[in-house]
Amino acid sequence: MIKLVELTKDFGHLRAVDKLSFHIQKGEIFGLLGPNGAGKTTTVRMLNTLTRPTGGEAQVAGFDVVKSAFKVKQLIGVSPQEVNLERDLTARQNLHIHGLSHRMEGIKKRVDELLNWTNLSERADDIIRNYSGGMQRRLLIARSIMHRPQVLFLDEPTVGLDPQVRRLIWDLIRDLNHKGVTILLTTHYIEEAELLCHRAGILSHGKLIALGSPQELMTSIGRFVVESLDNGVTNYRLFETREEACNFAQTRGENVRIRESNLEDVFIKLTGERIGQ
Ligand SMILES: Nc1ncnc2c1ncn2[C@@H]1O[C@H](COP(=O)(O)OP(=O)(O)O)[C@@H](O)[C@H]1O
Ligand SMILES: [Mg+2]
Numbered sequence: 685m686i687k688l689v690e691l692t693k694d695f696g697h698l699r700a701v702d703k704l705s706f707h708i709q710k711g712e713i714f715g716l717l718g719p720n721g722a723g724k725t726t727t728v729r730m731l732n733t734l735t736r737p738t739g740g741e742a743q744v745a746g747f748d749v750v751k752s753a754f755k756v757k758q759l760i761g762v763s764p765q766e767v768n769l770e771r772d773l774t775a776r777q778n779l780h781i782h783g784l785s786h787r788m789e790g791i792k793k794r795v796d797e798l799l800n801w802t803n804l805s806e807r808a809d810d811i812i813r814n815y816s817g818g819m820q821r822r823l824l825i826a827r828s829i830m831h832r833p834q835v836l837f838l839d840e841p842t843v844g845l846d847p848q849v850r851r852l853i854w855d856l857i858r859d860l861n862h863k864g865v866t867i868l869l870t871t872h873y874i875e876e877a878e879l880l881c882h883r884a885g886i887l888s889h890g891k892l893i894a895l896g897s898p899q900e901l902m903t904s905i906g907r908f909v910v911e912s913l914d915n916g917v918t919n920y921r922l923f924e925t926r927e928e929a930c931n932f933a934q935t936r937g938e939n940v941r942i943r944e945s946n947l948e949d950v951f952i953k954l955t956g957e958r959i960g961q
Pocket of ligand 2: 765
């Protein structure tokens with residue numbers, strides 16, 4: 685459904701996206717994971733036809749994002765990292781305008797359906813300016829699927845939201861996926877990628893450094909971590925089995941913790957850096 689072949693973007697001397705190649709299958713939730721500045725938004729914007737690649741190519745639903753940009757635009761839904769709703773209009777008006785711009789039929793009914801789906805019906809006629817961050821995100825997602833796209837891009841859909849609202853948005857994303865929508869989402873939340881994504885790609889300095897299901901990625905480095913505190917510094921050791929981890933932990937004295945590995949461990953192992961920074 686989405687294909688990238690050595691997709692590259694330079695901003696002057698800075699290479700923001702560096703020869704990225706991967707495919708996303710129809711029906712997948714694919715996560716692009718990486719710290720701030722890794723190149724996630726730039727990648728998504730190229731796939732959304734909003735930023736022109738410097739090199740390589742990409743296709744969405746069989747259409748080239750440069751040569752057939754107009755066609756791609758019609759087929760995709762986009763929920764950008766920066767909330768770009770009309771702040772002086774109501775939720776209902778925001779959705780309505782989006783429907784008009786896509787020359788949709790049955791706009792009124794679809795707007796009601798989406799307001800209901802995102803739990804915004806009661807506040808539908810309030811202007812966006814007075815909405816909380818979580819409500820704005822939900823509306824952004826509603827707007828992105830208003831025209832029933834088969835491919836959806838969600839750039840940091842839960843950034844800065846409290847855990848309860850994040851869960852609500854995860855439910856919406858899963859629901860859309862069950863209805864057949866292929867989803868590319870970016871995140872720097874480890875948990876989000878682990879819980880939601882069938883496969884994840886890990887980006888670092890514009891390069892893809894790992895690709896696979898969260899399970900595969902975690903298994904590849906070792907499923908168990910022993911953290912030990914030595915002179916105020918936390919050391920990590922990875923093990924394939926819990927038994928090996930326990931045996932090692934016993935040799936480390938008191939300040940030890942055994943836990944299952946996560947995608948952040950994969951990132952640290954591959955780059956020596958942390959995602960959260
Ligand atoms: N319009 C731009 N002009 C110059 N540099 C940019 C621009 N957009 C992004 N960058 C740079 O490209 C790199 C990747 O940015 P971005 O794609 O936004 O990363 P992410 O979404 O992973 O945080 C960063 O170093 C960022 O500063
Ligand atoms: Mg970004």
